[in-house]
Amino acid sequence: MTSPTAGGILAVVVGPSTSEHLSRTLRAVADGTRAPDRLNLVLLDDGDVDTRALEARGIDTTIIRPQAQTSGEAYTAGLADSEWTWLLHADSAPAPDCLADLHRVCESSKMIAAAGPKQVGWDDPTELLEVGIRATRSGRRVPELDPGERDQGQFDTRDDVLAVGTAGMLLRTAALTDAGGFDPALGPFGDGLELSRRLRAGGHRVVVVPSAAVRHARASFADTPHSFGRRRGSQMYTALQRAPLPVAPLLFLIYMILSPLRALARLAIKDTVRARGELWAALELLRRSRALLAARRRLARATVTRSYRSLEATHKDVVENRSDIRKARKEAAQLRSLPPAHVRREAAERRARTRASATALALLGLALGLAGFAPHLSAFGLSGGGLLPDDSSAGDLLRAATSSWTPAGDGHPGHLEPIWILAVPLTWLAGYGGGALTEAIYLFFMAAPMLAGLAAFRASGMIASSPVLRFILGAVWAAAPPLLSSLAAGSAGAVLLHIVLPLLVASLARAVRSRASSHLGSAAWWTLAAGAAYPAALLGIAVFAVGAAIVQRRAAWLWVVIPGTAFSGPALWSLAKDLPESLVRLPGAVFTWDRGSRWEILAGWPRGLDVAGPILLGAAAIVAVAAMLALLRVRRARAVRIGWILVGLGGALTAVALTQSVGIDQSALVEGAAWPGPGLSLLWLGLLVAVAGGAHGLRADLSTSGLSLRHLLVGACAIGVLATPIAGSAGWLVSVHGEGSTLVGDAPGTRIPAVAAKNASDPTRGRTLELSPTDGGYRAELWRGDGPQLTARGQVGGEELAATLARLGEDDFAERAAQHAITVIVVPGEGSDVEDLGILLDGTDSVTRVTTSEIGTFWRVDVPSGRVMQGDAVLPSGTVDARVDAEPGVLTLAERDDPRWTAVQDGVELARAEDPWRAAWQVERPGTVEITHEGGFGQWWVTLLRVLLIAGNITVSLPWRAR
Template sequence: MAATTPTPVRPSTLAVVVSAGVSVYLPRTLAALAAQTHLPDVVVVVDVGAPGRDLGTGVPVHDAVAGAGLDEVTRVRVVRAPEATTFGEAVRQGLTEYRALVERAAERARKRERATGSLSGSWSRVTGELTPVTTGEFRAVGVLGRAPDAGAQPDWLWLLHDDSAPAPAALDQLLHAAESGRSVAILGAKQRDWTEPDRLLEVGVRATRTGRRVSDIEPGEIDQGQHDHREDVLAVGTAGALVRASVWEELGGTDPALGPFGDGLELSRRARLAGHRVVVVPTAVVHHARASLLGLRAGPTTHTQDPAAAVPDARRSFLARRRAQLYNAFVAAPAALVPLLTVGFVLLAPLRALWRVATKEIGLAGAEIAAVLAVLAQPGAVWRARRRTGSVRRIPARALVPLQATGTEIRRAKRDVRRTAAAARRAAQAPSELEIAERAALARRRRTAATLTALALTAVALAAFAPLVLAGPLTGGALLPADATLAELWRAARSGWVAAGDGHPGPADPFLQALAVPMLLLAPFGASTNVLVTALVVLAVPLAGIGAWFAAGAATRSVWLRAWAAVVWALAPSLLLATGQGRLGALLAHLLLPWVALGVARAVAVDRRDVVLSGMVGARRTARARTLEALRGPTGPEGAHDLEATSAPGGTVATRRTRAGSIAAGAGAALALAGAAAGAPVLLPASVVAVLLLTLAVPRRRRVLLVVPVPALVLLGPLVVAALGDLEAGSWRLLLADPGVAYASDAGPSWLAALGWPVEPPALPGLDGEGAATLVARWGMVLGGATLALGAVLALLRGTGRARAVRGGWLLALVGLVTALLAARTDVAVGTGLDGASQVVRGWAGAGTSLVVLGLLIAVVSAGDGLRDALGTRSFGVGQIVVAVLTPLLVLGPLVTAAGWLVSVHQAGDDAPTELLAVHGRDTAPVPAVAAEMQSSGSRSRVLALTPADGTVRAEIWRDAGPQLTETSAAESARELVGAGPDAAEAEVAEVVAAMAVGAADDVGAVLGRHAVGIVLVRPEPSYVPAGTEPTTAERAALVEQLDATAGLERVTENESGAIWRVSREAGQPGTADSVARARVVDADGAWVQDVDAGQIRIGTELPSGPEGRTLVLAERADTGWRAWYDGRPLRATTDGWRQAFELPAHTGTLTVGHEAPGGTAWAWAQGVVIGLTVLLALPIRRRRTEVE
């Protein structure tokens, strides 16, 4: 009889499946367990379902087990662990509950034994027992006071997630590999995709010491055995991992602070350090849904029955994954490096967050910082984890180096993934030769049209403004010279102190901050702000046309419509008048508004794009229609909707509206709106109203639209606060005022604003009176606006999907009309007009009329898009007649306006400023060299400029070469209007000037010295008397004669800058000044001690010792915003009449003085954060998202 070979005994296995109730994945996982070629001895299903978590489908776990047939092939125990928060904790609690279940069964068995006299291993279903508890389980657990039998305990624990279904031979292959040696403690399976069984996910884990994993499996990679050579690895995932039971007990399981990510890496690393092997078994396959990683774990109120119905997005789990990585880094790092690691992660987190913002992953920006804070908030957990690792370590950490990845490998793997993905995209999107040719033809036509339009507009601009190119610093109208460098411009923009005359508290015009942005391009070449101002004035027309060209491209792809829109916008009266009158703020707003419109259109995904339909050369219209119908159908490619065919030479081009909005475009629109509102603050409330109205019209992404005004609100925040400061006194007028000099204009009839005219069209030179020729020539300039408005009215009749854009344009036009009428009828400041006389100035209606023109253009261009093709499909009728009549008028309108404007500019000549061209070059230096030297010296002395006119003498205190754009402030201009009379400083200057004019001044030097005036200047007559007006020669001569006889003034000379006197400075002499410096030190009796070197606003210098009770006195108005420090200690503020002063100690020290507006620091931070984040969002950077980031 032949001897039989005994079958080898396989190691016993206890499988642990963790699930929150019966999830949508659990039935498949249980069925896969039942189909194993080698079954586990016991399956423990741990139900962690609890309130606040995914409660599953609602099916009882027992029913799911029975439905899978698992209880028919092996022993199944169902236990609950609702307190478990991680996978490892669920396994530990599940095993504990399993032992308790067996003990309860044994207790019942003992009671039955007493009743029947025998102990049997068969009892039917008790709670959690789907099959009878066996005596082997009794021995393994150790019940009824008996010690556990080591021989009956399971050798291995097989850990399974509810979404990890093992292939039939998975456990058999794992056990076969486990038999290779006792050193093998943890075995991992090859992981494939849940829904695509051939798609490879993971073959072991390779990571750096800091826990960064190497993405060595390309997205979508098919498993062809290419990674089956792997065996010893650094770590394996817990899904499908086979862990030796004794090692599990030795190590204490996974880290209780980790899960569902990073726990496998930490456990494997700890096992390695304890001297065990961690291997991957490529022949054992587990199909993993990765529900936690892809954010498919639903909450109790968002449960989804079908996992395919949920959208996988690995970004949902980024915070947990990043926290797990950082936690593993702290646990694995040498003790000496933990402090450096802490500092490094804290410093790196904001930078990573900013990069996430730049790549439009806004949701991950907060997660970057939150992950670091979460780990730093758990020092105890990190310390316990490090102690656990140290207690089991048998080999040094350097032994793991061969298994760990390096930073270079991480970068190389990411680069390879990016290259592969890019190659796949190029292959998928590679156009045919026909498409390439058609795209080239499209680009060529558009480049040609755009270039010709820009050149034509440039010619128009040069025809009008060429003399200004080399005229030097520009002035006139609302414009002042701007001699400031970028640094000086920025200081003026950020300061809460307006450095004009004796200084004023108040917010600087936000327009200065807007000017600083383009100055960044000129500053490296040493250019002053004057160069930028000249460039803006001369190139405003072509720049406006370029912006309108691109903006019109969002509504139409027709080159003719885009060129027409560019010309209309560039020759809009609001821009031409703003340019000629030096209204830089309104000019900047007009230039930026098209970019706001373009950004908004792209942000809410209503802009049009070209789609070249391949293979359509020579096709008939019916064929094109069929193709479009197919593309719109359910089988068409994503994004092929809203296609409209248009004829093109050689082929067919379809235009479509995009469906995916652009965050970067929305941020760009926000920045452009901030710049426009800085130039014309009246646009701030108008834009808020327009945005609220447009949210009702746009079909999607309304939240992006609501964020667009935020940067403008923050940038203009200090101005808004000032405008709301005293509403009863009329402080709200600030929002309707413009930056620069308050310059008057007549708005004319209200209906003109509806046609885009902020003022009444000026009379053409040479045509006076009310004759027919005068009326025709004058009102013919309105033709462009009239035809545009008529076209916008007819656009309301346009159907199809363009009606929404037309209505949106009309909403914008109505908001602009209300804005223009409100501004033009509100007194905002006391300023000057064309004749130079002082008068009340009303707001400029140009910003509102720019909105009107923009809205009407949107309506007309949107309606005109595709109109030719639409009319071509219809019988000849009224529509064709209206278009045939209106089209020439729309084309001629802006040309007539431009012609009238050019004629007016040229025929006016250089003799006198006009409404159309009040800007001119600064002919001579406003201050003589001696004065300029004193102004730039450490004393920062000033010039008192006197202008005789109409029997009075107007006095101005200049800190620089005449009045400067950086010294203007709408808040200060409005101060006199709202009822504030002259303060002590102004009254003192007015009094001494009046006395000087009549020769009655006896203490001129002392008074002027208190204002830091070192030079008195009587301006030359041509600098203030407009050509064609009555000269003031006699008045000026009388004033010069009186000043020559005034004690305390020393005549210097008279040159092109004017008649010049120096303020006498002789200490102790009557009528002379002790000091003409901006800052000086006086003793306790008020006697001069020394001058102090100062800047325009700030002071930072060393002071020698001096007498007790000395005081620092500034030639600045007293204000609570002034601060001073001496050797870092704050000084007590006081006043010397109207002047700011500080009490000084007697010893030598470092003096620092500055001004800080109330809330200035908070506003600076808010503006920096909001504008900075918006700039990052606007950068054209977007990461192409892969499955796992």
Template sequence: MSAPLVTAIVVAHDGARWLGETLGAVLGQSRPADRVVGADNGSRDGSADLLERALGAGNVLRLSRSTGFGAAVAEVLGKLEAAEDEWIWLLHDDCAPDPHALLHLLMAAERDPKAAVLGPKLRDWMDRKLLVEVGVTVDRSGRRDTGLEAREYDQGQYDGDRDVLSVSSAGMLVRRDVWERVGGIDPSLELFRDDLDLCWRVRNAGHRVVNVRRAVAYHAEAAARRRRRITASGDHPRRLDRRNAMFVVMANLPFTAMLWALVRNVLGSMMATLLFVVAKQPANAYDEVAALGSVLLHPGRLIKARRARKHGRKQGYFAIKKLLTPRGAAYRRLSDLVQGFLAGEGPVESAGRHHAVVAPPSEEDDLIPDDAGFLRRFLSRPGVLLTLALTVVALVAERDVLGGPLLGGGALVPVVGQAADLWRFYLEGFHDTGLGSSAWAPPYVAVVAAVSTLFLGETWLGVSVLLLGSVPLAGASAYLATRTIIPAVPARIWLAASYALLPVATGAIAAGRLGTAVVFVLLPVYAGLGVQLLSAEPRRARRAGWGLGLLLAVGTAFAPLVYVLLAVLGVLAMIAFGRVRQLATALAVPPVLLYPWLRGFADHPGQLLLEAGLHRSSLIDPALPPHALLTFSPGGPGLPPFWVTAGLIATALAALLFRRQRMIVAIGWGVAVYGVLAAILVSRVTVTSAAGGEAARAWPGIPLAFAATGLLVLVALTAHRLAELRAAGGLRRLVAVVAVAVAFSTPVLAAGFWIASGTRGPLSGSTPDPMPALAEGSRTLLLRGDSFTVLHRRTPLLGEAELPVPRQARDQVARAAAGLVAGRGGTDAATLAALGITHVAVVRPAPEVTSALDSQPQLTHLSLTEGEGVWRLVEPPARVKAPPEDPLRVPMLWAQAALTALVLVLAAPGARTADPLVVAVAR
């Protein structure tokens, strides 16, 4: 074992408290190092003097405080002549090797000639039986994984030499010729993940990285545990670690895998940032965003690093991907993050419980049950099973809508564009669409843009999740939001399934009512937060008030009617319970956040009854029978027969017979009556949208959802009485069984009818594009029957068709369109040209309309098919001038963003515990 030449390099930086023991351990090896040299990176605690006393002044190199670990090693090696068979032993100032560590490392290197990097098993500096590392791996987003349980002790369970993706630079033994061939440690990685990058490149060069378990070193991890200041980089340690993690993974992965890693990092960082903000950890949230931005905003650095690592990268990846964290670990990590957040502890990094090594074939089966057990436990939860079942029901029922090229129809305009287009539309001052408008864009556009951003910027995917996925989302929200209200799991499952499959949900999907679908998902959350708001714990009630206000603002952006309904209930709750401050907070947040848009309702208060999307009379049942409202059927396409919800009505009526819990029965029926009365009133009002067009009655879906929620909570809270009747035996047992069967008939019949009939309505996955191909890029008057629309350049985005149009301009276009269809040409064509219109398109033109337009010299016939005809105006159009932008618009947008962030922080939830008040009422 005396043949190899070993050069030990100890790098110190303000580590005097550990350095003495480290130097003693290095110099006391049973197989001594041939050369021991030191490098001090500008220490101010006497570390340099310790190095010189132990190693001699000529064997210590003094460097600046900004020098990183890799740069220090490179400086030392640059002054030492390389030997023919030389190994470099890298040591931190806080890493004390066992007396036989170097011997075992060299013995392992002799056994395996392909091993070029070897590392010891690392234990904790203080608790010397506690394992720190036995090799390290990462997932494809750069999250570090040690393969150890939290506070796992060394009991010989990891003995033996194992191939690993990386070993720590603390105690790393490297062949010098391989070090020089791969370029050593990247000097741009001052700290953290520099060892991972080096080992990855060594593996790409065809060598092995081995963790030698008989070699032991004790590591304090001073930098990672914030036990000393880091001066090699100006970044915060957590930010630096996260940045380097993403950079190393994306620099070393092949191109395709790198693209997937980029997507994973963007989505993962966004989720982590959101959790940090909600958990009131703004510094960690900033670090996450800054780390991601540092990588994305410097593509040249990443491109340069990828070019330097291109040799052997693709070939080496086939072996390296076996060493990456197993894919199932991502679910475990996400579960740990969410569970820590829900427990009020904030999002905490997982301890890394997946093995970082490749086990022999006989041990591979031991890894599978661990992940499978987690997935099995997760998938066996009642709420998860319910959501999956509702997802399957929705996918089967929506079979005719899914997979089409263009989703739209009914109240939903054809979904086009990307999330960036929606953000631009929401932020711009003048909207050059239709006849042009300088009004504020509907705020729900920002919500849809944010959701679409999470789905890779695809607007169609975000809208599909919100609309087509509203049934499983509503079931999940109802199940989770009522966990502190309804302790019994079976009752919650019934409530969630019955709520998700109400006629309001299926009717909203069939008619393309995006606003109702979103509010329908949020209503159970409103109920859960409302109960928490009445909690006796002030901090919990205060957070619930801010959270309710924030989510109520989201619902109001889609359907302002929900704010009116909840405001009435809020005032009644103030009178009954006296929670004035919390309720006032919840009711004040939406008007403040949505003020620039809501102020437009002052002149047209009736528009508060409308929701997001188009408003067409064909979507409303003109003669809605009374029994329809009493069975929570709001009318329109896609609704089941009235007897589907008869079971819910029957069980709610049966609850009136219970003498106990009269307060619950009274509140439940009171909310139901309130919702039905509001639905009757709403269904009798005729409203015209600010964008003009045909007058239509408001849809009573949201009030009926309120009413159904009251009865569902009532029945679920009194369900335990059925268990008492069943236990009594005899006739009471039969009554209980019949009552349960009747109650479950509602979700079963609703799901069966929806699956059998499908999504019957105007919503379609193959909606034709309303913009004529011959008129793209111009302002076009589109005539459809007795109605008209002005299109400009392209198909309108979500929300553009709802922008208010000046009444004078709208009336001018209406008179000109009527004149053209009637055969009066000159003046009407000049009016359209003055408004910037260049083309006239007619959907399914009748022969008399075609003849009238062809007979006018001011129009040139371009095309005519059975579905559409297009004419061009001869007179050149006038240029539409944009009005001056409101100087207060940008400050108000910034104020909106700041207020939203503030409310989000104030609404951060703490530990979730059952409310004693709720439990007492439930009993």
């Protein structure tokens, strides 16, 4: 029996001939209880299609091959005279009753211009995909269906909707023509919403027919930049089409600005597909701007009513529906992975014990830091050893970080050590209390034992699961001799490295185990911190990363060192030019220290032990014995072996450090030996890793046998390890509170007179010369602020200053001093040598004694003196750069000459003038002159590149990926 045929119905099927779904779609059309009169098959390529099923049903089939770029153009090419037009995608197979139900509903009312079927899954017809479209005025669709939601008739009562999709849409052809036809710029996304909205604006109804169903494969919804870009572009297109005329231009600009920002945001959550899609959508919107104007005119001509606005959803609907779907998905996932009740209870108890252990460890570490540095609380700052006072603010540090000139003494090309850049946040906080970098370092040293303990507690979770064992490991690391020795020596770099090392090693181990990029990102952050504390560490980590990349055939390993290299780039450049001593150089001042015995150094006390030496050496020996016994264990054998590799590397680094000098100790004018803190910290970390690996599961193993020698050895080692942090802390506290047993003391107060401080802060940038008599001469330091600064170390003197001092007592001394911008001369201390020096200064022309105070005796230089001068005129200046109004003549800068100093007037670089040592230029005409030091790592594009590389690690280190 032949099924009746629907008169006046034209079916238009659009798609490529290569579609794997097209043949099934055509067969479904032919098998329908009602079939169209005609079918126009619009193919988007030159392939052939089997249409015998359609011809057997008596459907007149025509194949059309237009040059269409969008489905809107394709549908337009497929239109013909008919009462009804039925739209189908190549991947949308209608159910047998689909056309019959759509036609029946449309015939029931002449107001209905479009009817759409319920869309279900291609392979699973019980899966709901779409039952009409709810959308906001801006074209954002309201998510109404959970992924994989089943059809249980929950939407079968729905009829009038804002829009329906074009897959299976039945159109009244006359209404379509009156509305202006299809939009040639849209499709396959957004075309159904745009057309339905136009039909409703023309006074027609748009309905969904839940009894009619179409299986839709949604082949266009691929997870590609092109697919997402077309979806996002269509949404922006329809929003601009619908926007009021005064708002549309502003909205267009907003979309153009927001698209790159949205791309960056998606990139930050590792959604690279949609990040590229955002950019593609913006470019497409720009390309379709003319089509958009035509679409707005088309909508305006079709509009006779705005009553359809009541069907438009709001932004609140979108947010609430997305939140509900996200919540339901999360709850379902939790239910699927919910463990049994007893497992949850045990896990909660373990978390509580872990939190309690971490809290106790933090309190004990903080107490140790407070007890060690409480004597310096009145000064709220530290000086001595590797530390100098520094009054730099957070802003000063940031400016110095992007400068290629070090303002110390007569100046020299250089960089800010990266560790002080890391101190910017803490310095910023200290600034609220009137503090600066000195106070920030004091707070850091006080918190160092606590931070070290928590770092070890966190990292030990990779090897040990017992909260008690992790607490013991954290306590040992918080009171480890290398940390306590570095705190007493004022070596900020060694202290920071000691804190970071456990986290660095743990993150590298996680990256070896897992291919998740977040582990590489985490390792990159700790590599950055380790490189800032000890720049040579980047070389060792780079060797490891290259080896891991080769072994695992994973080039992503190279990323581990890229952010750290970008951050510490200037320090690495200096390191490469000053090998081999730079391999063991740490940030901070160079200092001398008395070396202890070989065994004391290996135990982590480089300066020897003043109190309880045998006890502390014995505690270290017990830890080493426990690590050796761990080699006999089968469990965590790999961790134990890795621990001993670290011990070997740490020992080798310590041996190298003990053979190198790293510069001149300016306070004693002798060579300063390298501080072996990094090697000792690495050695102790290796011992603790071996101990942790050996202790894993030890109690369970011992419980299987009776009392034996093994039990006694384990008990003795356990007691020794437990006693190590107690003995170490007690010995260190006694030592640091003793006389002369620590290199670190109170940060001094003001070291220059008030007039010198005023000159230094004024735009003239006057400097202070400190003179101290020595055997056979004078020790001189040229200060730009309140004494030598931690962040502005370097060549505080030089041949030029020495030549000036040689003229002390002569008539031209003051003029020569003014060339160095010296305005005040300070002679500290008392004694016959100081008096003789004072008599010499009193007899020097244009040098006037001012007064004597607890700082010392100081003199004023009575000739014009400043950083930038022209003749006898002192011009205002910044710390490094300067902008001055100059007259014709020679312009001099009291900085050591360097080819990268430039002076520019009206965009033209000035010619250099002759000067024995200073930077000087010849000014030909009056005007504003800008003096800058450019080049190297101070160039803006280099700084930008460094910032981008570091910021890029935020994306890499995120522990999740967008879905």
